Ligand SMILES: Cc1ncc(C[n+]2csc(CCOP(=O)(O)OP(=O)(O)O)c2C)c(N)n1
C-alpha cells in the first residue's frame with residue numbers, strides 16, 4: 001500500500017471515529033432528554049406512569065454496537081437508549097407508548113397495551129407469519145415482574161446452539177446464520193436477588209449458550225440499597241464461582257464502570273465476540289451507573305438517598321462524564337473531537353428536537369381520540385334537540401367538552417349518560433348513536449382485547465379433527481401410542497425438540513420418549529436440571545425463534561414452579577405485543593389420580609385462571625393426547641397438555657395414521673348418549689364417570705357422558721347445552737377443589753351457554769375435598785371423588801326428581 005493511501009485511510013478512520021463518537025453523544029443526549037421530558041409529561045398528567053433509562057445510557061450504546069441482525073434482547077424497562085441505538089425505537093414512538101397510543105403503527109411495541117419502558121420489536125407479519133428475523137434486530141417483549149425476562153433469555157440463547165449444531169436446520173436462514181446469534185439480557189442489580197436470575201444463570205452455565213448478561217448496577221432497587229440485596233453487596237463477586245477456567249464450563253465475567261466510554265466499548269467488544277464464537281456465556285457487571293431522576297414517577301429518591309450519594313451520582317452521571325471525556329480526548333495525530341461549549345450546543349439542539357417529537361406524538365395521539373369524538377359529538381347534539389331532556393343532555397355534552405385532555409372513557413361515559421336521559425324516547429339520532437357505540441365497542445375490542453390467542457390462519461382452534469384410523473384391534477399400552485407418535489413427529493419435523501427432567505436418557509419417567517434420544521440425538525431430546533421455570537423459559541425463547549419446543553414438566557403439581565412465567569410471560573406474548581410476537585410452545589405434563597399432598601395432580605382451577613392465553617388440553621387417554629400434539633404442532637399458539645398419569649399402561653388400540661390424527665380444541669365429545677342426567681368431566685376422572693354410568697344404567701338411570709377435552713378453549717360451539725335440552729339435569733365432576741374447574745365449567749355451560757334455562761333439577765358439582773389428597777389408596781378414595789360418589793351424586797339428583805322411582 002502506498003504511503004499516500006495509508007494516510008488517507010488513517011485520516012478517514014479518525015474522522016469516522018470522531019463522527020461515531022459524536023453520533024453516540026447525540027444519542028445519549030437524546031435519550032436523556034426523553035427521560036427528563038417523559039417525567040414531566042407524567043407529572044403534568046398527560047401520561048399515567050413513567051420509568052426511564054436515565055443514567056444507563058452509555059453502557060447501552062456500547063452494547064448496541066455489538067448487536068447484529070438476528071440477535072435478540074431480553075431486558076427490562078431501563079433500555080430505551082439501547083432500543084434507540086439499534087434503530088428499533090424513535091423518540092416519537094417512545095412518547096406514543098407513554099401516552100398509550102393504541103395504533104401499532106405509532107406504538108409498535110404493544111399498541112399501547114404495555115406501560116412505557118416496555119420494549120419489543122415486531123417479529124410477525126400482519127397475517128401472523130414470521131418475518132425474516134435475520135434481516136432485523138430483535139427484542140423479545142418486556143414484562144414487568146423483576147427477573148421475569150430471565151427464563152426466556154435462556155431459550156433465546158439456546159436456539160443458536162440448536163441451529164448451529166442441527167444440520168437439518170441449515171436452511172432455516174430466516175432465523176439463523178449458523179447459530180451465530182447472541183441473546184443479550186439486561187437486569188437491574190436488585191432484581192438479581194430473584195430466584196429466576198440464579199436459576200437462569202446456573203442453567204446457561206451448564207448449557208453453555210451464547211448469552212451476554214448485563215447487570216445495570218445503580219446500587220438500588222427502588223429504596224433498598226444493594227447491601228440488602230446481594231451477598232457481598234456485589235453481584236459479580238458473588239458470581240465469581242461461575243467463572244470459566246480452561247477446562248471447566250462457566251462464564252466469562254467482566255466488570256466495567258457505567259460512565260467509562262472507552263472501557264465499555266472494549267468490554268462489550270471482547271465479551272460479545274467471545275460469546276458469539278464460542279457459545280460461552282458472558283456476564284458484564286456494569287457498576288456505578290446512576291438514576292438521576294430516581295426510580296420512577298411514583299416517588300422521589302431524595303427520601304432515601306443521602307446528600308453525598310446524590311452528589312456522587314451527579315458527578316458520575318454518564319452524560320457528564322462522556323462530555324468531559326470527549327472534550328479532553330486527543331487522537332495520536334493531535335486532533336480533538338469537540339469542545340465542551342460545542343457539546344453543550346449540540347445537547348441544547350437535541351433538547352429542542354426531542355420536545356418537537358414529543359409534541360408530534362401528543363398531536364397524533366390526541367388526533368386519534370378527536371376523530372372518535374367527532375363521530376360521537378354531532379349525534380349527542382342532535383339527540384339533545386330531539387329529546388324532552390334537552391337541558392340535561394346539553395349539560396352532559398358541555399361537561400364532556402370541558403374535560404381537560406379527554407379520553408375515550410370520558411366519551412363513552414358522556415354518550416351512555418345521554419342515552420340514559422332518552423329512556424323511552426325513540427328517534428333516528430338515538431338509534432344512530434346506539435349503533436355507533438356498538439361499532440366503537442368493537443373497535444375497542446380490537447384495541448384492548450384482541451390477540452389473546454393467535455388470530456392467524458394457523459390458529460390451532462381452526463384445525464379440524466382427524467380421527468385415528470385402525471388396521472386391527474391390537475391393544476397396546478397407552479405410552480406406546482405416545483412414543484410412536486412422537487417418533488413420527490421427530491422424524492418429520494427437525495424443528496421439534498423436547499427436554500425436561502429425565503426426558504433424555506430414559507425417555508421420561510413414563511417412557512413415552514423411550515429410545516428417542518438415541519435415535520435423534522441429545523440436541524433434540526434432552527435431560528435438564530430440576531428447574532421448572534427455566535425449562536419453560538427454554539421453551540419460550542426457542543419458540544420465539546421459530547423452533548417447536550415441547551417442554552416437559554415432570555408432574556402437574558410442579559407446574560406451580562413455572563406457573564408464574566407461564567402466566568406473566570408465555571400467556572401474554574401475543575396479547576402484549578398485539579400480535580407482534582408469538583411463542584407456540586407446548587408444555588407437556590401429567591397429573592390426575594395421583595396420591596399424596598404434593599402429588600395431587602389436580603389444581604386445575606388455579607391453573608386455568610392464571611393462563612388465559614394458553615390452551616389447556618386435558619385428554620382422557622393417550623390417543624387423545626397424541627392427537628393434541630399433532631394439532632398443536634400444526635398451530636401457532638402455546639398450549640399445556642396434561643396427560644393422565646394412570647393412562648400410560650392402560651390398553652388402547654394402536655392407530656395407523658401416526659402424526660396425522662388430530663384431537664380438535666374446544667370440541668367436547670359425547671362419549672355415551674343418555675336421557676336422564678348429563679355428566680360433564682375430563683381427564684382421568686372421566687374414566688371413573690364411565691364406570692359410574694355403567695352402574696347407574698343397572699338401576700335404570702341413563703347418563704349422557706361428555707368429555708370436554710379442552711378446558712381452554714371451552715366448548716366453542718356451545719354443544720353441551722344441547723345435551724341439557726334433552727336431559728334437563730347436569731353434574732360437573734373433577735378432582736379439583738370445590739369451585740375450581742367444575743365451577744368454571746358450570747359458569748360456562750349454565751351462564752354462557754344459557755343452560756340454566758333447560759334445567760329441571762338443581763345443577764351439581766362433585767369435586768375432591770378442599771384439602772390435598774392423603775397418601776395411599778384409601779387416602780385417595782376418601783379425598784377425591786370416586787365411582788361411588790359419582791353414582792350417589794347422580795342418584796340423588798334422580799331421587800329428588802322422583803323419590804318413588806328412585807327410593808333410598
Ligand atoms: C416480582 C416483582 N416484585 C416487585 C416489583 C416492583 N419493582 C419494580 S422495579 C423494582 C426495583 C428493581 O430494582 P433493580 O433491579 O435494581 O432495577 P433498577 O430499577 O434499579 O434499574 C421493584 C421492587 C416488580 N416489578 N416485580
Ligand SMILES: [Mg+2]
Nearest residue numbers: 188189220221
Ligand atoms: Mg438498581
